[in-house]
Amino acid sequence: xxxxxxxxxxxxxxxxxxxxxxxxxxxxxxxxxxxxxxxxxxxxxxxxxxxxxxxxxxxxxxxxxxxxxxxxxxxxxxxxxxxxxxxxxxxxxxxxxxxxxxxxxxxxxxxxxxxxxxxxxxxxxxxxxxxxxxxxxxxxxxxxxxxxxxxxxxxxxxxxxxxxxxxxxxxxxxxxxxxxxxxxxxxxxxxxxxxxxxxxxxxxxxxxxxxxxxxxxxxxxxxxxxxxxxxxxxxxxxxxxxxxxxxxxxxxxxxxxxxxxxxxxxxxxxxxxxxxxxxxxxxxxxxxxxxxxxxxxxxxxxxxxxxxxxxxxxxxxxxxxxxxxxxxxxxxxxxxxxxxxxxxxxxxxxxxxxxxxxxxxxxxxxxxxxxxxxxxxxxxxxxxxxxxxxxxxxxxxxxxxxxxxxxxxxxxxxxxxxxxxxxxxxxxxxxxxxxxxxxxxxxxxxxxxxxxxxxxxxxxxxxxxxxxxxxxxxxxxxxx
Amino acid sequence: xxxxxxxxxxxxxxxxxxxxxxxxxxxxxxxxxxxxxxxxxxxxxxxxxxxxxxxxxxxxxxxxxxxxxxxxxxxxxxxxxxxxxxxxxxxxxxxxxxxxxxxxxxxxxxxxxxxxxxxxxxxxxxxxxxxxxxxxxxxxxxxxxxxxxxxxxxxxxxxxxxxxxxxxxxxxxxxxxxxxxxxxxxxxxxxxxxxxxxxxxxxxxxxxxxxxxxxxxxxxxxxxx
Numbered sequence: 001x002x003x004x005x006x007x008x009x010x011x012x013x014x015x016x017x018x019x020x021x022x023x024x025x026x027x028x029x030x031x032x033x034x035x036x037x038x039x040x041x042x043x044x045x046x047x048x049x050x051x052x053x054x055x056x057x058x059x060x061x062x063x064x065x066x067x068x069x070x071x072x073x074x075x076x077x078x079x080x081x082x083x084x085x086x087x088x089x090x091x092x093x094x095x096x097x098x099x100x101x102x103x104x105x106x107x108x109x110x111x112x113x114x115x116x117x118x119x120x121x122x123x124x125x126x127x128x129x130x131x132x133x134x135x136x137x138x139x140x141x142x143x144x145x146x147x148x149x150x151x152x153x154x155x156x157x158x159x160x161x162x163x164x165x166x167x168x169x170x171x172x173x174x175x176x177x178x179x180x181x182x183x184x185x186x187x188x189x190x191x192x193x194x195x196x197x198x199x200x201x202x203x204x205x206x207x208x209x210x211x212x213x214x215x216x217x218x219x220x221x222x223x224x225x226x227x228x229x230x231x232x233x234x235x236x237x238x239x240x241x242x243x244x245x246x247x248x249x250x251x252x253x254x255x256x257x258x259x260x261x262x263x264x265x266x267x268x269x270x271x272x273x274x275x276x277x278x279x280x281x282x283x284x285x286x287x288x289x290x291x292x293x294x295x296x297x298x299x300x301x302x303x304x305x306x307x308x309x310x311x312x313x314x315x316x317x318x319x320x321x322x323x324x325x326x327x328x329x330x331x332x333x334x335x336x337x338x339x340x341x342x343x344x345x346x347x348x349x350x351x352x353x354x355x356x357x358x359x360x361x362x363x364x365x366x367x368x369x370x371x372x373x374x375x376x377x378x379x380x381x382x383x384x385x386x387x388x389x390x391x392x393x394x395x396x397x398x399x400x401x402x403x404x405x406x407x408x409x410x411x412x413x414x415x416x417x418x419x420x421x422x423x424x425x426x427x428x429x430x431x432x433x434x435x436x437x438x439x440x441x442x443x444x445x446x447x448x449x450x451x452x453x454x455x456x457x458x459x460x461x462x463x464x465x466x467x468x469x470x471x472x473x474x475x476x477x478x479x480x
Numbered sequence: 481x482x483x484x485x486x487x488x489x490x491x492x493x494x495x496x497x498x499x500x501x502x503x504x505x506x507x508x509x510x511x512x513x514x515x516x517x518x519x520x521x522x523x524x525x526x527x528x529x530x531x532x533x534x535x536x537x538x539x540x541x542x543x544x545x546x547x548x549x550x551x552x553x554x555x556x557x558x559x560x561x562x563x564x565x566x567x568x569x570x571x572x573x574x575x576x577x578x579x580x581x582x583x584x585x586x587x588x589x590x591x592x593x594x595x596x597x598x599x600x601x602x603x604x605x606x607x608x609x610x611x612x613x614x615x616x617x618x619x620x621x622x623x624x625x626x627x628x629x630x631x632x633x634x635x636x637x638x639x640x641x642x643x644x645x646x647x648x649x650x651x652x653x654x655x656x657x658x659x660x661x662x663x664x665x666x667x668x669x670x671x672x673x674x675x676x677x678x679x680x681x682x683x684x685x686x687x688x689x690x691x692x693x694x695x696x697x698x699x700x701x702x703x704x705x
Contacts, residue, residue, distance in 0.1 A: 248560040248581040248582055249489045249492055249560060249581060250489075250491070250492075251581070251582040252492055252558075252581040252582040252583065253489070253491045253492045253495050254582075255582045255583075255584070255585070256492070256495040256496055256498075256499055256585055257495045259499055259585040259586075260495060260498050260499050260502070263499070263502055295582075299582045327656075327658075329698075330654070330656045330697075330698045330699060333654065333695065333698045334653060334654040334656075334698065334699070337653075337654050337695070337701065338652065341703060346695075347695060347698070348695070348696040348697055349695070349696065349697025349698045350696075350697055351697055386697070
């Protein structure tokens with residue numbers, strides 16, 4: 001979950017929840033306050049009525065008793081009873097006494113609130129009795145009532161009026177929170193986008209402009225780190241090519257001097273013995289043979305160690321290009337043909353002009369290692385078949401099979417280990433090798449996301465190596 | 481033939497000088513780029529063997545400056561750099577050939593001989609392989625006949641001669657069909673898809689058995705020994 005989403009969602013939920021709780025609390029509180037207010041109103045009204053009645057009563061005591069009707073405009077209904085006789089009532093009040101049966105209490109001057117139904121409505125009512133004379137003969141009952149619906153509607157309208165702006169506020173706040181968080185996290189998003197686009201071997205400094213101190217520090221630190229990594233990477237990369245140069249030049253000297261030595265030797269022998277000793281003879285001498293073999297072996301090991309170093313995933317420049325794999329394989333076979341010819345092996349290439357998008361040098365290296373392995377471990381006069389085909393799912397499969405002894409399926413996993421050689425110490429020492437070839441092949445295949453499958457060749461009965469490249473490829477247009 | 485050897489490693493230069501002199505080349509050695517450019521300013525050299533890792537000027541820059549002066553001097557690059565990129569770069573800059581250290585001295589000699597023949601010194605115009613003699617100068621081919629114990633001239637068409645010459649000049653190296661085609665035909669000239677196969681088929685009738693070998697899917701080769 002992204003930080004922005006987390007922040008927006010959490011803040012929004014917390015805000016909504018707390019506002020909601022507050023609103024409920026406020027609603028409850030307001031309702032009870034309103035109730036008290038309404039009761040107070042009833043009480044005040046009852047007291048007023050009583051007072052007015054009392055005054056009129058004092059002046060009009062002799063009047064025959066007749067119920068007076070008061071046109072009540074508002075929502076109140078009231079009755080005034082004197083000694084069980086209805087003296088005054090509002091026109092929306094019934095003729096019988098509004099009471100909840102417990103009435104009328106004998107405790108005078110006590111407020112008696114209750115709820116009651118009449119005239120198809122529920123009312124909140126207050127009954128109040130007063131003793132007018134000291135002997136208790138004359139009792140005045142005042143009943144005041146107000147419809148609950150009116151009370152409720154009024155208080156609800158009030159509360160809603162207070163709560164509605166809060167709901168609108170939540171919506172506005174949510175939008176604001178979203179905008180502020182998005183804005184605030186923008187530099188972080190830019191940083192992420194820039195880092196995301198980066199290739200693994202790109203160590204150029206970040207060009208991001210950030211205003212806030214936290215991210216500025218991160219960017220500065222990252223840039224310093226990139227710089228140091230770049231330097232280390234360069235140093236290591238140069239180390240490989242420097243080492244190559246340093247080791248290869250003396251090796252060339254050794255090789256040329258061996259050649260010169262054989263030439264010299266031939267010349268001297270020819271002079272001393274006056275008899276023709278051909279170069280082939282001298283090259284066949286055990287010590288000379290051992291010398292040239294060791295030089296070749298050393299050259300091979302240096303090459304392979306450098307190749308291994310170069311194809312290490314952290315070292316590899318993965319800039320890929322599109323090339324014709326058929327031409328590449330023709331080149332590789334041409335390069336290795338001398339060795340193939342020396343062992344009188346036949347090699348065949350079955351390939352179409354297929355374009356492969358990969359790092360050309362490393363694919364070259366991969367092919368060299370696999371084909372030269374086939375050459376080394378196939379006996380004299382054997383056969384090697386190199387083929388490339390495009391599979392139905394657009395994958396390209398490079399397949400190299402030989403008529404050698406093959407590898408025991410139990411060793412299929414181990415042959416990719418560094419310096420591992422099949423048979424260990426019993427390995428044929430006349431074969432130049434250092435056990436790095438398949439490790440290099442594996443590195444290169446891994447870099448390209450390719451799969452290597454070892455099996456027994458059904459055609460030649462030796463080892464069969466399939467390298468399956470997953471990349472999308474296009475078929476080259478034939479020119480002729 | 482005079483060769484200018486530009487190499488900063490003294491032991492390598494000395495050893496190389498010795499081998500080349502044994503083969504009959506005249507070798508002048510300089511150990512840095514500016515001396516090389518100096519020596520190249522006079523037209524005394526027939527060809528250049530150039531190491532890329534020089535102490536003062538990069539070998540590729542020396543090559544570039546040489547080609548900028550419209551010099552057609554043949555150049556073979558020697559280098560410890562073996563990545564495809566620097567190889568392509570070297571050939572793009574106008575090098576004729578490219579050898580990666582440590583190289584086989586025979587390989588260097590073979591490539592020098594190709595250049596020598598191209599330069600057309602009379603003594604080197606004859607290529608002899610397994611009883612087949614090809615005179616690159618006179619455009620003639622002779623085959624040693626065991627019965628009469630003498631060379632018999634065979635007549636080839638121009639294209640057939642060019643195919644044989646290409647293969648014999650590059651003896652020991654496989655030439656792809658495309659590579660042979662490019663030596664036979666100019667740009668834009670119409671090429672039949674099996675033209676090379678037809679020429680090879682005709683050539684094989686005259687030549688000893690297995691003289692021209694076909695590596696299926698790769699190309700053709702004449703073995704050098």
